[in-house]
Amino acid sequence: MKILVTAGPTREHIDPVRFLSNPSTGKMGFSIAAVAQQAGHDVTLVTGPVFLRTPVGVNRIDVVSAREMQSRVIEQFPNFDVLVMTAAVADWRPQNKSSTKLKKGEMSDTLKLVRNPDILKSVKKLNDVFAGEAKYRKFVVGFAAETGAPVEEAARKCKEKGLDFVVGNDVTEKGCGFGTNTNKVVFVFPDGNVKQFPLLSKISVARKILEEITNQLAKNAKNGKIKL
């Protein structure tokens, strides 16, 4: 399969030396890319700024901002069978970005923000076109990092963003979330079914995700829903 994975945070610059971002380190996305490549898939990673080595054999596309990530994902999506969107995309960006460093006296105490586009929602529009024209819907997996029980929010995101399943986790739980080497996740499906996993290494979570994608695609192919 051809698998597109996004990872890491995005940075939304105020000027060349200041930005808004989040603590994502990219470990989950890089683990998925590594596991998928080792399983023999053709993998491309679109990543925000992280300090990780590219897994051997994986194509890497570096981006900085959410809008940059959106244009690279939309450009690549038609060439792939599967998209796994682990990136922690910044929801807002500063309304104005200065091309030179702002002096302290030039900065106001309030920062005007505008909403970033939702990449998965724009992917959904594209996937609806594929489903109509080519009778071929690509398989899309999203993530939901929550501060509290993730199932309800993940189910809402699954429907809203047209996903095949969502990987939910509570980032406040011990051993979970940004920067850890472990994660405790729940898969939430559009029909309301859930699969809960214990605390696992991110590599093991990546294997579970890949296994779920492979099983579902095989099932869809058997039912004639997709061509493999």
Ligand code: C5P
């Ligand atoms: O709505 P929320 O940000 O919690 O949804 C998380 C999922 O949506 C993740 O898969 C993330 O990569 C994706 N996302 C996106 N575009 C955004 C924000 C999040 O595609 N602007």
